[in-house]
Amino acid sequence: MKYLLTVVAVAVALTPTSMSAQSSDVPRAWDGHPDLNGVWQAIGTAHWDLEDHPSGPGHPDLGAIGAIPPGQGVVEGGEIPYRPEALQQRQENFENRMANDPEAKCYMPGVPRATYLPHPFQIIQGNQKIQIVYGFAEANRTIHMDKDDPEPPPIDSWMGRSHGRWEDDTLVVDAQGFTGEAWFDRAGNYASAALRVEERYTPMGRNALMYEATIADDTVFTRPWKISMPLYRRLEENARVLEFKCVEYSEDLLYGHLRREPTR
Amino acid sequence: MRRTTSLAAVALVAVGLFAGTPGIVPEVAAAEADYHHVHITSFGPAVSVSWYTEHLDCQPIADRDDAVDCQGVELIFVPQPTTGGTQGTGVNHISFSYADLTAKMAELEAVGSRGSGVRHQRFEDGSTLREEPGLFKHGFIFDPWGTRIELIEDSEYLGFHHIHLSSTDPEGTLAWYQDVFGGKTARMRGRLDGLLFGDVWLLAAKHAEGVPATTKGRAIDHLGFVVDDLDGAAVEMRRAGADFQVEPTVPDNARTSARRAFISGPDNVRLAVVEAGFAGVEADHAVAAIAEPTEPFNPPQTPWGEPDLQGVWTGNAAHGIPLERPLDLTTLENLTPAEAAARREGGTLGSIWGYEREWRDTTLGYDKNAPSTQVAMIVDPADGRLPAMTAAGERTAEAAARARALYTENRSAGPEDLTPYVRCISRGLPGMMMPSIYNNGLQIVQGPGFVAIQKEMIHETRVIPTEKRAPLGDKLKTYLGDPQGHWDGNTLIVETKNFNGKTNYRGSGSEMTLTERFTRTATNRLEYRFTVDDQTMWTQPWTGMFTFNLDNDQYDLVEYACHEGNYGMTNILSGARALDRERAGGSR
Numbered sequence: 001m002k003y004l005l006t007v008v009a010v011a012v013a014l015t016p017t018s019m020s021a022q023s024s025d026v027p028r029a030w031d032g033h034p035d036l037n038g039v040w041q042a043i044g045t046a047h048w049d050l051e052d053h054p055s056g057p058g059h060p061d062l063g064a065i066g067a068i069p070p071g072q073g074v075v076e077g078g079e080i081p082y083r084p085e086a087l088q089q090r091q092e093n094f095e096n097r098m099a100n101d102p103e104a105k106c107y108m109p110g111v112p113r114a115t116y117l118p119h120p121f122q123i124i125q126g127n128q129k130i131q132i133v134y135g136f137a138e139a140n141r142t143i144h145m146d147k148d149d150p151e152p153p154p155i156d157s158w159m160g161r162s163h164g165r166w167e168d169d170t171l172v173v174d175a176q177g178f179t180g181e182a183w184f185d186r187a188g189n190y191a192s193a194a195l196r197v198e199e200r201y202t203p204m205g206r207n208a209l210m211y212e213a214t215i216a217d218d219t220v221f222t223r224p225w226k227i228s229m230p231l232y233r234r235l236e237e238n239a240r241v242l243e244f245k246c247v248e249y250s251e252d253l254l255y256g257h258l259r260r261e262p263t264r
Numbered sequence: 265m266r267r268t269t270s271l272a273a274v275a276l277v278a279v280g281l282f283a284g285t286p287g288i289v290p291e292v293a294a295a296e297a298d299y300h301h302v303h304i305t306s307f308g309p310a311v312s313v314s315w316y317t318e319h320l321d322c323q324p325i326a327d328r329d330d331a332v333d334c335q336g337v338e339l340i341f342v343p344q345p346t347t348g349g350t351q352g353t354g355v356n357h358i359s360f361s362y363a364d365l366t367a368k369m370a371e372l373e374a375v376g377s378r379g380s381g382v383r384h385q386r387f388e389d390g391s392t393l394r395e396e397p398g399l400f401k402h403g404f405i406f407d408p409w410g411t412r413i414e415l416i417e418d419s420e421y422l423g424f425h426h427i428h429l430s431s432t433d434p435e436g437t438l439a440w441y442q443d444v445f446g447g448k449t450a451r452m453r454g455r456l457d458g459l460l461f462g463d464v465w466l467l468a469a470k471h472a473e474g475v476p477a478t479t480k481g482r483a484i485d486h487l488g489f490v491v492d493d494l495d496g497a498a499v500e501m502r503r504a505g506a507d508f509q510v511e512p513t514v515p516d517n518a519r520t521s522a523r524r525a526f527i528s529g530p531d532n533v534r535l536a537v538v539e540a541g542f543a544g545v546e547a548d549h550a551v552a553a554i555a556e557p558t559e560p561f562n563p564p565q566t567p568w569g570e571p572d573l574q575g576v577w578t579g580n581a582a583h584g585i586p587l588e589r590p591l592d593l594t595t596l597e598n599l600t601p602a603e604a605a606a607r608r609e610g611g612t613l614g615s616i617w618g619y620e621r622e623w624r625d626t627t628l629g630y631d632k633n634a635p636s637t638q639v640a641m642i643v644d645p646a647d648g649r650l651p652a653m654t655a656a657g658e659r660t661a662e663a664a665a666r667a668r669a670l671y672t673e674n675r676s677a678g679p680e681d682l683t684p685y686v687r688c689i690s691r692g693l694p695g696m697m698m699p700s701i702y703n704n705g706l707q708i709v710q711g712p713g714f715v716a717i718q719k720e721m722i723h724e725t726r727v728i729p730t731e732k733r734a735p736l737g738d739k740l741k742t743y744l745g746d747p748q749g750h751w752d753g754n755t756l757i758v759e760t761k762n763f764n765g766k767t768n769y770r771g772s773g774s775e776m777t778l779t780e781r782f783t784r785t786a787t788n789r790l791e792y793r794f795t796v797d798d799q800t801m802w803t804q805p806w807t808g809m810f811t812f813n814l815d816n817d818q819y820d821l822v823e824y825a826c827h828e829g830n831y832g833m834t835n836i837l838s839g840a841r842a843l844d845r846e847r848a849g850g851s852r
Binding site: 030031035037105106107108122123124125126127128129130131133137138139140142154155157158159179181237238240241242243245247248250251254255258259260261 | 566567568574677678679687688689690707709710711712713714715716718723724725727733734740742743744820821822823825827828833834837838840841844
């Protein structure tokens with residue numbers, strides 16, 4: 001009993017960085033950096049709402065299946081520091097989420113939302129670039145590790161432009177160049193095209209990564225703010241990211257009113 | 265009437281309105297120049313020659329396959345990378361005049377806009393012609409390369425009528441042209457200030473906003489003026505303030521020993537000044553083809569010891585290669601570079617026929633690599649044709665043909681009536697690997713045991729395992745199927761099954777087994793072979809092949825947010841509903 005307690009106490013005391021530094025079971029890539037290859041997924045309710053949220057009703061047709069499960073927030077300090085006018089927009093987003101949430105429309109989820117959608121993603125870690133292939137909406141990202149002097153994003157995009165580097169065992173990714181149309185969750189949290197995200201992926205042993213994202217956007221928030229959550233390796237022997245081309249399932253929402261027999 | 269006297273000059277020296285009598289040195293202060301040519305960018309000069317001959321009554325020039333004589337002004341078509349149409353540059357359009365413009369416009373409308381057809385710029389009310397009070401009837405068309413052309417009804421001056429500049433200072437610009445090239449000040453119809461060179465006008469309008477973009481590389485690359493004495497004229501031109509960018513010299517591959525100089529005109533317009541006798545340069549397919557490898561290539565290895573296919577590749581060179589060998593080319597080994605260029609241009613024009621200026625300005629894919637001279641993709645069967653269909657395959661093909669016929673009769677009732685590509689779902693396999701007119705990027709990133717192949721077009725990514733894994737069950741079928749890869753020497757072989765059959769490639773369906781072979785045959789070449797085996801459709805498997813070229817230095821895949829920006833779906837469906845209403849007797 002005493003032995004067990006000790007183990008737990010140690011685990012709690014570890015911060016992500018110190019853990020990886022001490023961890024000998026972090027898989028290593030050919031160059032000695034952590035090997036992040038694999039299929040990963042967040043568990044939790046961040047995709048519903050990054051902030052603390054009680055349970056709530058969903059679309060009535062779906063009964064309890066569509067209900068919003070309760071969840072503890074992942075925002076450091078508890079609340080997203082919106083500017084007052086931006087908070088109003090978040091509220092409007094929430095009220096109109098059935099029609100306007102980009103996830104409902106099968107639009108690319110953007111960053112950081114892609115990371116904690118309830119779908120797995122696969123990291124393919126090359127020696128020059130890291131490709132992340134997400135299950136949802138055929139979204140994918142290239143993290144350029146081979147640009148010493150990152151050029152500005154050539155065009156705005158849903159998934160942004162990502163440049164990465166290693167800080168000890170942490171993969172640090174600077175993502176910017178967004179369209180400003182993506183949301184952060186199903187609660188309508190959002191940012192503008194001025195969004196800049198610094199992500200940190202730190203191994204917590206073999207089968208988990210600590211994911212931290214610092215979100216900066218002067219036009220929407222009063223200061224940068226941070227979310228963090230673990231990402232878990234999918235341990236099923238046959239784990240893989242299955243194709244989920246969701247466009248088909250968004251077409252009624254988007255084009256139902258234009259059918260010969262309208263459905264909306 | 266006009267120009268009968270200068271026809272000899274046209275035939276002899278292939279120039280336009282020859283103002284001075286040859287041999288007489290200009291006596292006026294300004295150089296006495298005349299229009300010589302309009303230099304149009306095009307990858308298939310032969311197609312351009314026939315377009316201007318057929319549609320605008322220009323004449324082919326003997327011994328020249330790259331130019332036409334439009335009532336005295338030469339249009340020279342030069343194969344070179346194009347970066348867009350004429351609009352937005354300092355040369356807004358060129359103009360032709362017809363005695364009966366209504367009839368001419370009707371004739372051009374009947375041509376249609378597809379491929380190398382005629383595109384019309386419609387006025388707000390949908391008409392192609394309008395009466396300009398006090399001037400004449402006019403309308404605008406575009407050639408397939410993005411040259412804006414005004415057609416007018418000015419019985420006083422027929423044929424090639426004017427060049428219309430777009431200038432921040434129209435008055436100053438006309439004064440400059442007069443100082444440098446001469447020309448006679450005149451007022452067209454007593455209303456519009458211009459210069460007359462012979463009986464072709466030079467007009468200038470106020471540029472709408474900002475500074476005009478350079479003409480260099482655009483559909484009209486430059487305007488050419490001819491002078492009798494280039495050296496003498498050059499002195500006068502310098503005195504008038506002309507800036508020589510290229511001194512008088514005989515260009516490489518010139519057809520004659522006549523010299524040419526380039527000067528920079530106002531509003532970023534590039535101008536050539538040539539000596540009498542200048543007859544253009546022989547086409548030089550300047551974008552070099554990548555040499556075929558002569559010995560086996562040992563590709564680089566990843567640090568973990570697999571063949572390294574990583575990088576940004578493009579299929580631009582392969583765009584235009586037909587799947588099947590054309591029936592009239594049964595024995596031809598390869599196209600000539602000129603034929604390949606013309607073929608790819610045909611593919612380009614067929615793909616972007618309805619596209620507006622912004623697309624044409626930025627997305628033309630044909631300047632990246634010399635086009636492939638490969639005759640067809642299919643290498644097996646040896647005749648380059650798809651093998652015979654099975655009886656079931658014939659039925660599938662007939663059903664598809666019936667569905668297509670029905671579609672034009674009965675437009676989309678809903679999204680499902682459109683293809684998965686139009687709906688931005690998937691191009692399927694092997695469709696997603698095929699070259700297209702734009703966004704041809706292919707990025708490969710490898711990790712130990714996995715190869716990620718990302719196609720830029722509608723952003724689809726395949727993750728191929730190179731170590732054996734359990735296949736998906738029969739109930740789990742997808743658009744891009746279940747791939748299993750392995751390395752065979754330096755070749756990545758990928759076998760894919762479990763297709764959902766919602767896309768098809770020439771009739772391939774859910775029973776297809778697709779076997780692909782990726783082989784790096786040179787640092788810059790990735791050979792792609794694909795074998796389609798669908799015994800429900802064809803009596804034997806067939807194999808196609810084409811090559812991707814490495815383009816790491818300048819190419820970066822952009823995010824092709826297809827579904828997110830699919831205005832086409834809304835427009836197609838709302839258009840179909842408007843037709844429904846019209847058929848039901850209502851208005852659109």
